[in-house]
Amino acid sequence: MSRGYPAPCGPATDGGTPEDDWRAWLAARRWPELVPDPGWRTALVCAAHPDDDVLAVGSLMRCLGDAGVALRLLAATDGEGSHPGSSVLDPPELARRRVAEVAAALAVLGVAPAATVRLRLPDSGLAAVEEELTTAVVGAAEGADVVLAPWDGDAHPDHEALGRAAAAAAAAVGAPLLAFPVWTWHWAAPADRRVPWDRARVVRVPPPLRAARRAAVACFATQVRPLGPAPEDAVVLPPEVLAHFDRDVEVVFA
């Protein structure tokens, strides 16, 4: 994720939609479970920032890996833009730490990527380099049997730009796209008509994996705690946001 993008349509409350609201609504849904195709050999997993994939589809990544699918990770940015104006960490140091954090998180989660493609494009600036981004994602998707990426309606400019690039890449290589919402859980509300719930597929997260994902998310030290007392150093992923990523299901749009 990355701070600084208030939801265009306004969250339900200052803290966004409470997870309790989502939990009750999600429990009553009868969406199909995502069934990985046994023919999948390679998955391309795209993240705009060094935490999107672990937050939204950490369990799915682990399950695919356990099933023998090679995971090729694409990191569009190194996440240097999460704390603009910080006097504690400058952008290069922030990037260095965030890259290390996501590597630690993946290890804790039990995900061993077969390859990582790091584009080092500008955090908070993906839409401005969308052509270059799309070319790179199409190249990385070569030989992939399925593509995972942030949903292109996530109301975060970086997520949406990468979502569009991934959709183009999936179409180019003839692979299905699984789009994952990230920021949506903050700004949308249950049954929100702006969200393609009719395409929703669920991944059940068993308790041990839920615990592993929670431990993985805790590796994002620069995001889950304030860097310091100044407003520029405020926490990016406060508990009410993290609660959306501690469920017993993950949701993707197929």
Ligand SMILES: [Zn+2]
């Ligand atoms: Zn993000």
